[in-house]
Amino acid sequence: MALIGCGFFAQNHLHSWASIPEVEIVAVCDRDAAKAEAAKQSFGAARAYTDAAEMFAAEKLDFVDIATTMQTHLALVEMAAARGVHVIVQKPLAPSFADCQTIVDTCAKAGVRLMVHENFRFQSPILAARRVLAEGRIGRPHYCQASFRSGYDVFSGQPYLATEKRFILIDLGIHILDVCRSIMGEAETLYCQTQHINPKIAGEDVATSLIRHVGGGVSVVDCSYASRRLPEPFPQTLLRIEGEHGTIELLEGYRLRVTSHGEVTEENVEPETLSWTQKPWHVLQESVLNLQRHWVDSWRKGAAPETSGTDNLRTYALVMAAYQSAESGSIVTLAS
Ligand code: NAD
Incomplete structure (x- = not known):
């Protein structure tokens, strides 16, 4: 495989690919020659490129992992699919x-597999909560709160986020809305309010959405990068899922509390740190490995990955509906 975009977050992709035995990193590519060369050296890739077209022409690849920012994705996918x-x-x-x-259409027409790197639903604490739900211990869920509230300075590692007119919903909300979808299913209607608290950034940094799902469930999805509170909970996603027989709570400090038929159990679901992961990022870093492992496993089984392009269009639609609702002040009905 080859990785395109050797920036801030791609380091987690590279560490993860390097620890999956079935995968060989053949080439790396970044417009910035120094970043491409550093990735090549650190992860034992055979070759480094600064031009993706040149790389596609020279290499025989099974798959490519695109970790650039979104403006470049379509052109790079077209090169791969061709x-x-x-x-x-x-x-x-x-x-x-x-x-x-x-x-999505380009990949379908070319007959190539497409997975979106939507990793939050693969965080091990979230997988643990989803497992309890799938086991039926709380019955059918009718309410979910998915919450990410932090004051962490994300702009130091990703300075481009400070200048985006649309910030928290498209960057972080997309993950939390996806986690909510993975638990509660598809949305019928969505209402959202956004706030712009930090005057030093261009976009909204707080977003609160209320969703009605197909089948009648209701969710609150709230995201903030303007929450000043100690201890700083970054980057934990918290959950409260209520069903007919009980409640699943993913609480701060990675405690998973399950009330089921009047009995309460609590366990620590914090992931161990790996040789290349560091607290407090470990939960995110490990989710990259879980997601990439899922890519290999689903491919081997001939199954579509959970976060296929088609699946991800539905999460993306929630983000667009949230912006539309916040701008118009009205409830948005999602098209089929
Ligand atoms: P970054 O700017 O640090 O890295 C992007 C790299 O891509 C840069 O080194 C740039 O030179 C390179 N690049 C851009 N266009 C290129 C092209 N056409 N060919 C080759 N190289 C090219 O950005 P980042 O913060 O690492 O974010 C990258 C992506 O990862 C974004 O889409 C971001 O939303 C996403 N991200 C996801 C998570 C997550 O948890 N899933 C976390 C952080 C970032």
């Missing part, structure tokens, strides 16, 4: 729904 190379693309898939749809 050569029959399977694709993983970081979220957000593209800057517009139309471009996301083009990416």
